[in-house]
Amino acid sequence: MIDYLYFDTDCISSFLWVNEEKILTQLYSGMIFIPQQVYNELSFPGISHLKMRLDVLIDGGDAVIQPIFVDTPEYVLYRKFTNSPDESHCIIGKGEAAALALAAISNGSVASNNLRDVVSYISELGLRHMTTGDILIKALEASLITEIEGNNIWSAMAAKKRKIGPASFSEYIYLKK
Secondary structure (H helix, E strand, O other), X not given: OOOOEEEOHHHHHHHHHOOOHHHHHHHHOOOEEEEHHHHHHOOOHHHHHHHHHHHHHHHOOOEEEEOOOOOOHHHHHHHHHHHOOOOOOOOOOHHHHHHHHHHHHHOOEEEOOOHHHHHHHHHXXXXXXXXXXXXXXXXXXXXXXXXXXXXXXXXXXXXXXXXXXXXOHHHHHHHHO
16 A cells, blocks of 8 residues: 655656656546656756646646755755665765655655666665555556557657666566566
């Protein structure tokens, strides 16, 4: 069961780039948390259209921006991930770090496609994790999309240079079985 789903920039933008955020709202309305750092990353001028799409979710109550305040347990973790990680870890980006820190403290789940940077933290912290592909599988199971629609969405995401995994949604489903 998911109570809090903290998105990093890559995962939320996969849906925003292809105008498929309705999948997120149909599955997770009110459980979508966007760390302030992710919101800031989506505020860059070259991708302001993504921020505008995200603002619609926020204004509609489907998503919430979650700040990290100084002198909180989340902040301590965030600073560790972005500035001084343990020896076995690399410094990670602000969006990934914020999603991990917030999920760790609130016992939430992380939505991230950046497995290379976050998987060891997710394992260490005992967090639940979802990728774009996992969310599309949930949409398929809920009959929100068909496998053909999932393949079309997957192709559109890949065309926007989203790093989502194998060549097709069908292949992703097969690999997850």
